[in-house]
Amino acid sequence: MKIPLLAGAVQAGFPSPAEEHIEKYIDLNEHLIQNPPATFFVRVKGNSMTDAGIKDGDTLIIDRSLSAEEGRVVLASTGEGFTVKKVIKKVDGFHLESQSRQSPSVSIPLSDGIEIWGVVTYSIHKM
Secondary structure (H helix, E strand, O other): OEEEEEOOOOOOOOOOOOOOOEEEEEEHHHHHOOOHHHEEEEEOOOOOOHHHOOOOOOEEEEEOOOOOOOOOEEEEEEOOEEEEEEEEEEOOEEEEEOOOOOOOOOEEEOOOOOEEEEEEEEEEOOO
16 A cells, blocks of 8 residues: 655754645555565564663564674564564673663573574554
8 A cells, every 4th residue: 555755854843834745655565674575563562672662562573584683673482482672792692682771681692492583674653
């Protein structure tokens, strides 16, 4: 489904005259999904990633074709279920870490018991 994209940029500070014409139509699938066969969506439950811009109830776009490199946020499967965490390099190897000052920090060493399902490319949330 294609949605109209207004011409020009919208000021986030002082108002500017509104553009009254449509520049073009965009398809959000084309804009947000780079590799459709390797992409899926997942809904977030919890607040352990708020400092990474991921909130409870958000819909995440996950791309399985991307590498889980340091600094990326990934969806991982552990023995206890799925989790969304940031990949961090530490002295003893790579870990998956929570990103929230409100919750206790969770650090999970990347080991044989963890399977990376994909990299989070976008977080979609209601304002």
